[in-house]
Amino acid sequence: MPPTPAPVPLTLLRTSVRALRLPGHALRRPAAPVDFDETPRELRVRLAGGLAGALLRGPVGAGLAAPMTGLGLRIVVTAIDDQVSALFNPVIEEATGPEEAGPEGNLCLPDVRAEVRRPRSVTVSWQTLNGKPRTQTFHDWHARVLQHEIEILDGRLFLDHEGAQPIGTTVLADARAEQALAALYAEEPPTPRRIEPVAVATFDPDAWALDPIVVRGTAHPVGPELHPNLVRALAAGLLREQYERGGVGLAAPQVGLGIRMAAIDDRVNPPILLRDPEIVDRSDETAVVPEGCLSLPGWRADVERPAAVKVRNHSLEGEPVDLELDGYLARIAQHEIDHLDGVLFTDRATPDTTLTPVAGPAAAEQALASILADAGEAPPKAGKRRR
Numbered sequence: 001m002p003p004t005p006a007p008v009p010l011t012l013l014r015t016s017v018r019a020l021r022l023p024g025h026a027l028r029r030p031a032a033p034v035d036f037d038e039t040p041r042e043l044r045v046r047l048a049g050g051l052a053g054a055l056l057r058g059p060v061g062a063g064l065a066a067p068m069t070g071l072g073l074r075i076v077v078t079a080i081d082d083q084v085s086a087l088f089n090p091v092i093e094e095a096t097g098p099e100e101a102g103p104e105g106n107l108c109l110p111d112v113r114a115e116v117r118r119p120r121s122v123t124v125s126w127q128t129l130n131g132k133p134r135t136q137t138f139h140d141w142h143a144r145v146l147q148h149e150i151e152i153l154d155g156r157l158f159l160d161h162e163g164a165q166p167i168g169t170t171v172l173a174d175a176r177a178e179q180a181l182a183a184l185y186a187e188e189p190p191t192p193r194r195i196e197p198v199a200v201a202t203f204d205p206d207a208w209a210l211d212p213i214v215v216r217g218t219a220h221p222v223g224p225e226l227h228p229n230l231v232r233a234l235a236a237g238l239l240r241e242q243y244e245r246g247g248v249g250l251a252a253p254q255v256g257l258g259i260r261m262a263a264i265d266d267r268v269n270p271p272i273l274l275r276d277p278e279i280v281d282r283s284d285e286t287a288v289v290p291e292g293c294l295s296l297p298g299w300r301a302d303v304e305r306p307a308a309v310k311v312r313n314h315s316l317e318g319e320p321v322d323l324e325l326d327g328y329l330a331r332i333a334q335h336e337i338d339h340l341d342g343v344l345f346t347d348r349a350t351p352d353t354t355l356t357p358v359a360g361p362a363a364a365e366q367a368l369a370s371i372l373a374d375a376g377e378a379p380p381k382a383g384k385r386r387r
Contacts (some may be wrong), residue, residue, distance in 0.1 A: 024258020070201025
């Protein structure tokens with residue numbers, strides 16, 4: 001029996017109620033059906049495993065829809081009564097019984113709840129991992145979970161139901177820790193600092209090639225109307241997440257926000273917030289340098305880019321301003337602006353290049369193969385992938 005393929009590394013997005021109102025949010029985009037002819041069974045297994053892993057890592061939840069990880073495909077996984085199930089292309093055929101109110105939340109919106117009225121029973125049709133059609137009627141809690149998750153595939157959330165009033169706000173762990181520490185030492189609580197909760201959507205090369213995924217969407221303009229406090233909170237969230245991940249740049253589409261914004265900090269120059277940026281001039285001189293991406297952790301590919309660029313940017317207040325960038329900073333800016341146009345660094349990779357693992361399981365596998373080969377026990381395995 002062949003070994004079970006490793007799950008795709010998927011990460012839960014994080015967001016807030018007000019961020020859900022921004023255009024192009026990942027949780028507001030209708031998901032695409034899974035094409036069983038175009039998606040090999042091994043990849044379907046890996047996707048189901050990745051979604052189940054994201055669900056079971058916590059916080060505790062009973063269901064998860066693929067868009068909650070930035071994967072815009074019609075897949076739902078549930079974990080109810082010690083049974084984990086994966087439903088591909090699920091459809092609600094019929095909802096019956098009296099409507100009952102119950103508390104609901106979403107793993108992407110921790111600490112936010114609302115009372116939602118739903119029918120007590122629901123009949124769902126879907127395809128199994130192997131493409132076998134199934135239809136079943138579910139009741140009570142199981143019916144509520146499935147209705148909740150399948151709605152997400154259509155870009156609808158529990159907060160959209162008539163009469164649903166959100167209760168609670170998402171508080172980042174470090175802010176919560178500061179509050180708790182002040183209570184422990186009987187100090188005045190610190191002044192709240194609004195930071196938008198975000199998390200990078202992560203994939204591996206197999207899932208990276210799927211469309212649509214969150215990093216593939218063309219972002220919407222921010223425009224001058226966005227409230228300055230929200231701009232500040234978004235900038236803080238993007239910077240905090242890239243620091244947490246050890247990156248030097250992060251674009252809003254990578255965290256599920258479909259707006260033309262990115263934050264850059266190369267740790268040498270002052271940080272930059274790109275707001276509706278546009279590259280208006282490029283140098284003739286180019287350079288080929290290995291690049292990676294926080295949404296494809298552990299992989300690199302050689303990319304040729306102009307050595308210097310002129311970027312038409314906008315200030316924190318929305319006023320036009322030009323940036324003259326060169327060297328590493330110019331490369332970072334080009335990489336992040338590409339994200340805003342739905343372009344990935346692998347699309348820019350030099351001809352005949354390969355994706356090379358530099359960290360994570362793929363790199364460890366390659367290293368072990370090299371060690372075994374050096375010991376004369378086995379030939380080295382291919383550790384590189386075509387882009």
